[in-house]
Amino acid sequence: MGCEAVIFDLDGVLVHTDRFHYLAWKQLSDERGIYFDEEINRRLRGVSRDESLEIILERYDGPALTPEEKKEMTEKKNVIYRGFLSQMTPADVTDEVRDTVRRIRKAGYRLAVGSSSKNTAFILDKTGLTGYFDEVADGTMITKTKPDPEVFLLAAEQLAVRPENCLIVEDAAAGIEAGKRAGMKTAAYGDAAKDRIADYDLEQFTDLLQILTIDTGVNV
Numbered sequence: 001m002g003c004e005a006v007i008f009d010l011d012g013v014l015v016h017t018d019r020f021h022y023l024a025w026k027q028l029s030d031e032r033g034i035y036f037d038e039e040i041n042r043r044l045r046g047v048s049r050d051e052s053l054e055i056i057l058e059r060y061d062g063p064a065l066t067p068e069e070k071k072e073m074t075e076k077k078n079v080i081y082r083g084f085l086s087q088m089t090p091a092d093v094t095d096e097v098r099d100t101v102r103r104i105r106k107a108g109y110r111l112a113v114g115s116s117s118k119n120t121a122f123i124l125d126k127t128g129l130t131g132y133f134d135e136v137a138d139g140t141m142i143t144k145t146k147p148d149p150e151v152f153l154l155a156a157e158q159l160a161v162r163p164e165n166c167l168i169v170e171d172a173a174a175g176i177e178a179g180k181r182a183g184m185k186t187a188a189y190g191d192a193a194k195d196r197i198a199d200y201d202l203e204q205f206t207d208l209l210q211i212l213t214i215d216t217g218v219n220v
């Protein structure tokens with residue numbers, strides 16, 4: 001498929017921090033009496049913290065909030081969220097994900113993380129994943145989050161690989177759209193795979209090995 005690099009989304013692909021996002025936003029919403037559920041949480045996948053708050057506030061009908069109040073809310077959500085992240089360990093990465101990433105690396109592909117999260121470095125550190133990737137592009141380095149292609153184009157630039165030779169692995173519709181807008185090939189995992197919008201839909205993470213035609217029998 002003419003692919004030289006694989007760029008992985010973080011939340012919902014390499015690790016399941018999406019549950020922690022939900023719990024943190026839920027706590028904040030409950031405190032403020034704002035309705036929030038799993039369906040609304042699904043819309044937050046891949047989008048920035050500030051944009052997530054705007055989506056949550058669609059169900060808020062109190063007095064208009066000032067920018068300072070909104071900032072206070074996103075900061076509080078992040079404190080709660082980081083409380084969950086601080087409990088993470090390498091056991092929060094499945095053997096399937098770790099082994100597959102290792103095999104792809106061993107087969108000679110360049111690897112990067114492309115995440116909207118400003119907590120990316122912390123999560124990679126807590127889960128022991130940092131050394132698996134050549135480059136990391138994250139929410140601290142960009143001005144526009146997915147579905148804008150900025151984070152993936154930055155990752156490709158860091159890797160020195162042309163966008164058309166990159167494969168994106170994403171769990172969010174916004175991320176698949178970002179990959180397409182970047183001119184990259186896309187593989188959907190989890191929720192996004194049900195939408196049938198990507199070039200490849202993964203039933204399991206190891207399906208990446210077939211897509212990249214990597215021998216699955218070799219021990220790594």
Ligand code: B16
Pocket residue numbers: 009010011012021044045046047048049052078114115116117118119120139172
């Ligand atoms: P933070 P990804 C995204 O990560 C999450 O899917 C999204 O729900 C979150 O709002 C965003 O990161 C920002 O995260 O609050 O940690 O900066 O899927 O792009 O890896």
Ligand code: MG
Pocket residue numbers: 009010011012013045046170171172175
């Ligand atoms: Mg994601």
